[in-house]
Amino acid sequence: MNSQKPTRDGADGMDSRRTIEIVRAGLRRRQAAEKRFRLYGLLAILLGLVFLSVLFVSIVGNGYSAFAQTYVRLPVYFDAAVIDPEGTRDPETLGSADYAGLVKASLREMFPAVTERGERRALYGIISNGAGFELRDRVLGDPALIGTRQDVWLVADDEIDMLVKGRVDRTLPELDRRVKDDQIGWVDRLDAEGRVEKRFNTNFFLAGDSRDPELAGIRGALVGSLYTLLLTLALSFPIGVAAAVYLEEFAPRNRITDLIEVNINNLAAVPSIVFGLLGLAVFINFFGIPRSSPLVGALVLTLLVLPTIIIASRAALKSVPPSIREAALGVGASPMQTVIYHVLPLAMPGMLTGTIIGMAHALGETAPLLMIGMVAFIVSIPAGVFDPATVLPVQIFLWADSPERAFVEKTSAAIAVLLAFLILMNAVAVILRKRFERRW
């Protein structure tokens, strides 16, 4: 120390002016560099926000109209001669009658001038294919309707729906449009008579998949996602926490545990399709679990999210200070009691956060499900974990691949629903962390 001081003093005395000048000369450059550095960070965030808002704007812009659906009010005569010619009111007869014919008869009555075969086909095309089934359900629910004339709101065909929503360019030559001039004329007339209305699309949330866009809904996919995620949670959380507790609290530190640790970290980075192949080979081909069922989906997704949960849980356990364990052990608690009553409750918020993020990951996953048959057209709503089911992202994928134009808005609407769930789950994770996390 002493030997250095004179030299520094000497330097100070001789070069004091020069040092301050050097600092001053470089100061502006250093401050500019500082500003640039902050600007880069800000720009990075802004760029991210721009992409995000473009994504949101395009999804909402394409998808918001899917939450409305066009209905047409038609006077339908529930002709007893068609529905129940023998007057038996037998549900079997009522169920198999030609209800689509009633809708067609009603349209013919509204537009008596339309007589030519091709024109009539175009006229019938205004109302959805599902309208007949809707009338059937009404009659089965209330057989007193037979023989009466009712004004019924029926779902419009998807192309008419697009027209009413302004997604058909009327200025194009007729040949290049799916909706023909005649149809536009009829719809405009119906509209002028107050027979066309846009309503909230309850069907979108209550129906299963359909190849008719106006009848398609996400309920089947939502229920499938729910079953799959609940099972995944039930399987992966206990296994993940148990593995993390053992590795962190009890396992000796040696080669084998190191190897296990490396493997777990590695598994977290394995492409998800690999888990699908594994699921196909083990769960379906060896154990014979039914293809396309939420059970097999959950088993595969469990494999997928386990590494995430184990890593997050171990980090949470590590952050509990050793003094807690020592204090518990010191007053005579067994190692198990220490873990269960003291360490686990303190680590739980971190573990739950990791689990929710893992679940959000599982909710958005499609690739592994491709191999186990969950990428499929399934109309019925799954009633259990053995029924064939699909999940939300798969539904989005299938709709994005459909030729019908009206599926574009359905796809975006389904994406919006999926995003809403993801935001909800991640928000819960953040709240859990903010509310219960303790810092030492």
Add this chain to the structure above:
Amino acid sequence: MVRKSVVMAAITTTLLAGAASVQAAARDYISIVGSSTVYPFSTVVAEQYGKSTRFKTPKIESTGTGGGFKLFCAGVGVENPDVTNASRAIKKSEYDACQKNGVKDIIEIKIGYDGIAVANSRKAPQLQLTLRDLYLALAKEVPDPKGGDRVVPNPYKTWKDVDPTLPATKIEVLGPPPTSGTRDAFAELALEGGCSTFGWIKDLKKQDEDRFKRICMTVREDGAYVEAGENDNLIVQKLESNPNAVGVFGYSFLDQNRDYVQGSIVEGVAAEYEAIAEGKYPISRPLFFYVKKAHIGVIPGIEEFLKEFTSEKASGPEGYLSDRGLISMPDAERARFRDAAVKLTPLSM
């Protein structure tokens, strides 16, 4: 140690027993796999069938034609699919694989035709192409433009290089990847058709079939042909934003998007319903599905599904499938397959 192994054994037995009980459970819905081209038609029929009969709506997976046959031919039993869709006829090797695994009687039903459209954006002029143009524009190796019976790496950069009547835009074709049945059909119908217009290559077919196939069906890899994935909607969107590009996709996507894209005229014929139905449009192929006869009577409703699919209201010229872009078969052919669907005539190869 002993206790641990006992516990392990118990867990394994429980799992296996559980699995066995699951496997024994019957399936009460039809399971369908196969071609992504047939998928949009098969699903419509399945939905109609599910709504109008007392049976459950079939489950339909889109696995591709080849993947479908692999699953279909894996064996007989409820864990295997009952029906597979195909955008080409079953191959001898696939039929043999089926036989080997005990899938003996297979019923073949042709459902109609699908045209493959070559289309570009409406912002660009409509193209008048020949199969030869398509081959010269897309093959990896083409006959030497200077003449002689030899091939050179494809030298053509613009459509005008291929045929002076075409516009001078860069060749940029978006099409399906090799895993797709559409690509197989396109290579077979358009590329092979185009390269057979060269006399010496046509003669090669009899002498050296491998070389013939290599010359005719290999698609260039220098960026002029872009594999755009199995999603035809994506190709339509890309064409809309890039008027210079040309896309290859199924007729139903052209039919649904005529306000954005226009079909090219191939060999003087436009890709229209009537032209494809009459067999005038050169790039069209038949679509099929195959049924496992051993499952009829075991899985409920297969016969009724066959009836619905072959009925006039589904696959007839005015049926609901024609609204979706399926080209229906001529009357006699339809009657023949409807008969096969009723009598359940198995395929022999």
